[in-house]
Amino acid sequence: MLTTLTEENYLKAIYHISQTSKKGVSTNAIAKKIDAKASSVTDMLKKLADKNLITYIKYKGVNLTEKGRLTAVDIIRKHRLWEVFLVDKLNFSWDEVHDVAEQLEHIKSPKLINELDALLDFPTHDPHGDPIPDKNGQIQRTDKIVLSQASVGETYTCVGVIDSSSDFLKYLDKHQIGLGSKIHVIEKEDFDQSMSLEINSKTIVMSKSITNNLFVKKL
Amino acid sequence: MLTTLTEENYLKAIYHISQTSKKGVSTNAIAKKIDAKASSVTDMLKKLADKNLITYIKYKGVNLTEKGRLTAVDIIRKHRLWEVFLVDKLNFSWDEVHDVAEQLEHIKSPKLINELDALLDFPTHDPHGDPIPDKNGQIQRTDKIVLSQASVGETYTCVGVIDSSSDFLKYLDKHQIGLGSKIHVIEKEDFDQSMSLEINSKTIVMSKSITNNLFVKKL
DNA sequence: ATATATTTTTAGACAAGTCTAAAAATTATC
DNA sequence: GATAATTTTTAGACTTGTCTAAAAATATAT
Numbered sequence: 019m020l021t022t023l024t025e026e027n028y029l030k031a032i033y034h035i036s037q038t039s040k041k042g043v044s045t046n047a048i049a050k051k052i053d054a055k056a057s058s059v060t061d062m063l064k065k066l067a068d069k070n071l072i073t074y075i076k077y078k079g080v081n082l083t084e085k086g087r088l089t090a091v092d093i094i095r096k097h098r099l100w101e102v103f104l105v106d107k108l109n110f111s112w113d114e115v116h117d118v119a120e121q122l123e124h125i126k127s128p129k130l131i132n133e134l135d136a137l138l139d140f141p142t143h144d145p146h147g148d149p150i151p152d153k154n155g156q157i158q159r160t161d162k163i164v165l166s167q168a169s170v171g172e173t174y175t176c177v178g179v180i181d182s183s184s185d186f187l188k189y190l191d192k193h194q195i196g197l198g199s200k201i202h203v204i205e206k207e208d209f210d211q212s213m214s215l216e217i218n219s220k221t222i223v224m225s226k227s228i229t230n231n232l233f234v235k236k237l
Numbered sequence: 238m239l240t241t242l243t244e245e246n247y248l249k250a251i252y253h254i255s256q257t258s259k260k261g262v263s264t265n266a267i268a269k270k271i272d273a274k275a276s277s278v279t280d281m282l283k284k285l286a287d288k289n290l291i292t293y294i295k296y297k298g299v300n301l302t303e304k305g306r307l308t309a310v311d312i313i314r315k316h317r318l319w320e321v322f323l324v325d326k327l328n329f330s331w332d333e334v335h336d337v338a339e340q341l342e343h344i345k346s347p348k349l350i351n352e353l354d355a356l357l358d359f360p361t362h363d364p365h366g367d368p369i370p371d372k373n374g375q376i377q378r379t380d381k382i383v384l385s386q387a388s389v390g391e392t393y394t395c396v397g398v399i400d401s402s403s404d405f406l407k408y409l410d411k412h413q414i415g416l417g418s419k420i421h422v423i424e425k426e427d428f429d430q431s432m433s434l435e436i437n438s439k440t441i442v443m444s445k446s447i448t449n450n451l452f453v454k455k456l
Numbered sequence: 457a458t459a460t461a462t463t464t465t466t467a468g469a470c471a472a473g474t475c476t477a478a479a480a481a482t483t484a485t486c
Numbered sequence: 487g488a489t490a491a492t493t494t495t496t497a498g499a500c501t502t503g504t505c506t507a508a509a510a511a512t513a514t515a516t
Contacts (some may be wrong), residue, residue, distance in 0.1 A: 045494055058474050060495055065472090077372045077481055079493060108352035118346045133327035171478065245505065254513055264464055279465055284502090296464060296511055 019069055023124050026093050027052065028062050029071060032082055033090035078114035095151040097123040098144035099134055105145040106138060112145040113187035113198075146187075147178025147197050147233060156191030163236075166229035167200065168209065173202045186231060194218055201234055231232045238288055245312050246271065247281050251301055252309035261298030281314060307374045314370040316342040317363035318353055325357060326362045331364040331415075332406035365406075366397025366416050366452060371419050382455075384420065385430065385448035392421045392452035401449040408447070413437055420453055 021029070021192065031051040035043045037115070048167075049056045067074035072088035082090060104110035132153075135141075142158060143149055149158045162177050165211040176199040190196065195217060204214040204221065211226040240248070250270040254262045258361070269273045287292035290305035301309060320340040329337075351372075354360075354392035361367055361377060368377045381396050395418040398405065409415065414436060421435040430445040 022472080024507065046492095054473090057476080057496080061473075071279070104349070105357055106350065106466060110348070112350070114348070118349055121344045121346070122341075125337070127338045127340070129329070129333070130323070130327065130337055133329070137326055241502080265462095273503090274505060275464065276466080280503075392505080 162233040165232040174234035384451040397452035
């Protein structure tokens, strides 16, 4: 039973939301992510439940079935592989890839994606540091933390971003921060939780809204 | 005003049909190519005419406007560039590329297609020998002829195929015929117009239905 | 040139996915 | 625990692209 583009987008949205909150995913949360009305979401949830892609109990939110999870992860695999392709082979910068990858992720051809994987030398992470699921839907878990939770005095490597909006990525580019950048935490301000950091031998102060969007790993 | 995937497929069909018959394109011909009913075609023609992509006079068939032609040719450019990508970079054979390219041709991103063009080193022809339109919609005209019209005693190079169905391409592969193959016309049978040809130092007899599908150029 | 056959268009219906407005269920508040 | 606020679902309608069946226009044949 093949999935439509719209169904795939719903599954992806449900998957992403369920990553950040362990309980069932609410209709409103999906509506917000998809940019649709809650009534439209309800309609689609019925359809996805009919196809055994989610478990759906009225008024109780939804969860992906194993079939649904595999479908969602497969789309994410394709999305991230295409992002690597765009950056590594077509000279896109990391803030330009998202919209195009959103289109490319829906192309249906197993051979295409396997060959692309090989062409790119089987990458494990996309240009924003997110792990690329393997063919079987396995995702490598990392021990990354959010920069805002880093400890004063320690040094970290930047391994990913949460918000991959163009504006945020451009901010990082401006300060020459990218995946692999070394970040030393000098001080953490109790009042507003802003942080003083040493990056590229320069001291930089970041507000909580910035440090909440960067993933780092202890060196 | 952006075009939908369906509109693009209609424009492409109209373009291709208009290449093989100089007069206006009929509703039935489009229906056949698109694999839809004539009534559906009529509906779409009204929409395309409203968007100034075709000129449409009831019962009289259609023609592409300049805007429509440019849109169609742009899709064809993308289709053929993707085909080159699939064969050159992803190890597809020339009989496997069509369906995937049909999907990829609708991806909307000027940067994507320009960079792809560069990655592939600005190819002029796709894997079936068809010319790739340039950015401005210009198509290089070639002096190719159909093999069935070739002259006895002359030698030709294979430069393209008409029918790029998987079956036909596999037939060619089996006889080790590809773009660039040398074909010497030994004899032409008056009765059924089959031809005796020397290819790869072997003599091979081809029926008219085969020779009608191969483009050649005099050496 | 009239009758027949073919092509094309119209009219009305359907499926997918969306919306608004209103009703029902759940959650929060006092 | 009753009432208010929020969330979710239902009901009905709209759009895109499709279909079938019937009507209209064009082309063909005698």
